[in-house]
Amino acid sequence: MRTRAADLDALLVGARGGRALDVGRLLSLVENRSPDVPALMRTLAPLTGHATVVGVTGPPGVGKSTTTSALVTALRARGGTVAVVAVDPSSPFSGGALLGDRVRMAEHATDPGVFIRSVASRGHLGGLAATTPQAIRVLDAVGYDTVVVETVGVGQSEVEVAASADTTLVLVAPGMGDGIQAAKAGILEVADVLVVNKADLDGADATVSELRRALAQRAPGEWDPPVVRTVASAGTGIDDVVDAIDERSAWLRSSGRLGERRAVRARSELRALVADAVLGRIDDRRLADLAEQVASAELDVYAAVTLLLGD
């Protein structure tokens, strides 16, 4: 259903005035891919560019939600407002699996300077790549000083989304086993700040050394990712994380890399929207027919692509 232009404006005024309900409604338009999204994006564009966008990612169990919550507390203590977009591996079936984690965020529920939104990560191809930059645009335009995007650090789309922030925190924890080591290795390359959480556990020193070794092997860049130790559940080290984000933000501005980083985000959004637009024009019945023919080997898949593209 289409929202009238006057209603969009009213939502935006409400949201910028601090009405969480209206912020939520704007985000719902984006998540539901409402036909109003183009008009909304056009209206919002001139209001954007002020928020610091922070990605938080890492393997399951590393303490992402706890760290995000502690980060929110620390940012609030320094006076800024914060919005969180948490991309959950939930689903229509499970009905929001991370409810337990979201409950930990309850301490911020009555703070008007904090807005928290969980979004399901399921959906069609490239869903996150299109909708997350738009959710960031909404929250930036509404006026939040920091927008935190939290995603699970396993999965192509999810890691890409966190990595498209201005500054990406990669969380790891000591002694999480082989599978986790693997996941960790896969996400090291996107880290702007490495956070060793649960640093009070045995093996924290080894993990820090291991990370420093891995970083040393990384192709040298202009930004050298710091390694910060935290015990997020106790709030320990979180101020160091905020300092690292601030340092990185200052560097992004002084080096002129901020615009570049944001152009990369816009580029991935553009690609996702172009793909969306083209796929949206394909007739579902025709796609189903051709898919059947491909599945039964009556038609080869590239011949079907040519037919769909109408070349």
Place this chain on the structure above:
Amino acid sequence: MRTRAADLDALLVGARGGRALDVGRLLSLVENRSPDVPALMRTLAPLTGHATVVGVTGPPGVGKSTTTSALVTALRARGGTVAVVAVDPSSPFSGGALLGDRVRMAEHATDPGVFIRSVASRGHLGGLAATTPQAIRVLDAVGYDTVVVETVGVGQSEVEVAASADTTLVLVAPGMGDGIQAAKAGILEVADVLVVNKADLDGADATVSELRRALAQRAPGEWDPPVVRTVASAGTGIDDVVDAIDERSAWLRSSGRLGERRAVRARSELRALVADAVLGRIDDRRLADLAEQVASAELDVYAAVTLLLGD
């Protein structure tokens, strides 16, 4: 670089004759998105449809590689040949993080009836959605009786890929903590067979009960996913898994659902290839220019999409 048609034919003859090197070369063409892929797919199409395609997914640390390896042993004992495509959360930087797990597959290294391939999951939008069905097509056409696709069960693209098999095994393990519970809940809906691995650990009974409860809440379908207990590291219960796969395969054929399931896989491949084709035609320089303008709010993102689509 383009391979000559005669060379493609020679590779295919070699691969169908059991030369693992040639199978690997065909898969490399697919993974590198070689210009030969359309010709290859056209040649392969009539040779496909015989392999049973099994997806194996589950959270990190649940024992996917160990289970896959045990499954290979059990399938071989029953006389069939097996190919494994393992989608790893590795990266150019980490250089293949799951090497440790791959080493466990070493017992199959000298068996000519087994082929194992690890592929990186990183890459551009929808990469897995396009290349995995093509890798399956290659291995099916080459003549493997079973093709196992193993992916990490966290992440939109990864789960979708495993779920596009004929039969999808979802692995869980007792007592893996909150984050893992969450991941597990997100992947339950795609399970055709649920495997409780590490069933010798405390809490296995509770996990089985919990899964049965969750399954009971699922919208009733025609196929009722069995719950199988395994200790993959000891080979325990793996025969039950193979029985469950056989039962499912028989049901897919008798119910006429096999073609439907494969059409769903072809549909997602078609969508990914159409998106690829359209994005491939976009001029990189122009995309970068427009992305910069979007990032600096000079241009709204949908106006940029319209420009890119040339509408």
